[in-house]
Amino acid sequence: MGPLIDRFGRPVTGVRISVNSTSSCNLHCIFCHREGEGRGHEVEMTPEEIERIARVLKGFSVTKVKLTGGEPTVRDDILEIVERLGRLGLDDLSMTTNGYRMAELARELKDAGLKRVNLSLHSTYPDRYRFITGGGDYERAIRAIKASLDAGFFPVKLNVVVLKGVNDDELERFIEFARELGAGDALILQFIELQMVGSAIGGFYRKYHHDLKEYEAVLKRRAVKDVERTLHRRHQYKLPNGVWVEIVRPMHNSIFCMNDTRIRITHDGKFKPCLFRNDNLVDFLGAMRGGASDEELAERFKLAVRIREPFFKPLSLPSSSDELSASRAS
Numbered sequence: 001m002g003p004l005i006d007r008f009g010r011p012v013t014g015v016r017i018s019v020n021s022t023s024s025c026n027l028h029c030i031f032c033h034r035e036g037e038g039r040g041h042e043v044e045m046t047p048e049e050i051e052r053i054a055r056v057l058k059g060f061s062v063t064k065v066k067l068t069g070g071e072p073t074v075r076d077d078i079l080e081i082v083e084r085l086g087r088l089g090l091d092d093l094s095m096t097t098n099g100y101r102m103a104e105l106a107r108e109l110k111d112a113g114l115k116r117v118n119l120s121l122h123s124t125y126p127d128r129y130r131f132i133t134g135g136g137d138y139e140r141a142i143r144a145i146k147a148s149l150d151a152g153f154f155p156v157k158l159n160v161v162v163l164k165g166v167n168d169d170e171l172e173r174f175i176e177f178a179r180e181l182g183a184g185d186a187l188i189l190q191f192i193e194l195q196m197v198g199s200a201i202g203g204f205y206r207k208y209h210h211d212l213k214e215y216e217a218v219l220k221r222r223a224v225k226d227v228e229r230t231l232h233r234r235h236q237y238k239l240p241n242g243v244w245v246e247i248v249r250p251m252h253n254s255i256f257c258m259n260d261t262r263i264r265i266t267h268d269g270k271f272k273p274c275l276f277r278n279d280n281l282v283d284f285l286g287a288m289r290g291g292a293s294d295e296e297l298a299e300r301f302k303l304a305v306r307i308r309e310p311f312f313k314p315l316s317l318p319s320s321s322d323e324l325s326a327s328r329a330s
């Protein structure tokens with residue numbers, strides 16, 4: 001069966017699964033969007049439940065799975081989760097992590113079927129890193145990057161959330177940092193614009209949001225290669241020194257939303273059609289634990305796709321009356 005296509009013509013080919021809540025994360029990033037989830041709810045899906053829902057979605061050609069959290073590596077059974085998903089024969093299986101246990105787990109995760117990782121590194125200065133992450137250990141993050149490259153993940157992406165007045169002066173330093181790692185095409189620096197969700201709402205967002213539009217135009221001029229991805233139509237630029245930089249500009253960007261091919265799953269087992277909204281979640285874990293069949297779970301997935309809509313819409317589309325302000329998704 002081909003992918004389901006939502007009312008706005010967007011196929012759903014990927015899923016981003018939170019395997020634990022942000023309350024259980026080992027770090028406390030000042031800007032954390034908490035994957036758009038509220039606080040509380042310590043319910044977690046078991047490895048079997050994660051595998052089962054991924055298998056149901058694979059029946060609808062959802063062949064790209066990204067694990068996130070919280071912090072995925074905090075889970076004792078993260079290896080089992082990856083092993084189970086690794087056996088499904090997905091096109092892509094990746095993880096976003098702050099690298100907490102990556103130095104010890106990288107090889108086993110690779111052997112279990114994890115293909116690539118996004119490692120969060122929001123500064124190249126240890127003290128700033130500590131400030132941004134609420135006490136994170138910079139050296140540990142660097143060891144995680146090296147272990148991930150050594151394990152052969154391809155690519156290793158470095159996620160940098162760019163914050164005005166905090167780390168926006170070190171973008172070129174990041175590029176030099178990446179060049180010095182000498183990983184060539186295996187490393188991609190990903191500069192991410194702050195999203196107005198979770199902790200990053202209101203005054204925080206206004207204070208720290210740094211629009212990456214101008215910087216992207218500069219990169220475009222410098223680039224020797226410019227690759228446009230299908231997902232969000234985001235661009236990856238290869239610079240003359242061999243470093244790849246990807247720019248993620250989700251805010252007020254209808255092109256980004258109109259090309260969003262991923263659905264989310266919250267840590268407590270709900271389909272979440274949009275990062276910015278919590279009024280259209282579709283629970284499946286309750287149904288699963290109540291004995292629902294795969295067909296019933298599939299119906300819930302179909303419903304989640306049916307009610308999915310871009311948060312930032314092009315002017316040519318009628319704006320929805322139930323569109324919420326971003327701040328309500330905190």
Ligand code: SAM
Nearest residue numbers: 032033069070071096097098120159194195200
């Ligand atoms: N704990 C893991 C980590 O730090 O990578 C995974 C969870 S974290 C919520 C997933 C990604 O979301 C990280 O790369 C993080 O930098 C990014 N992120 C978190 N809050 C954000 C925000 N307000 N705007 C943009 N990106 C954000």
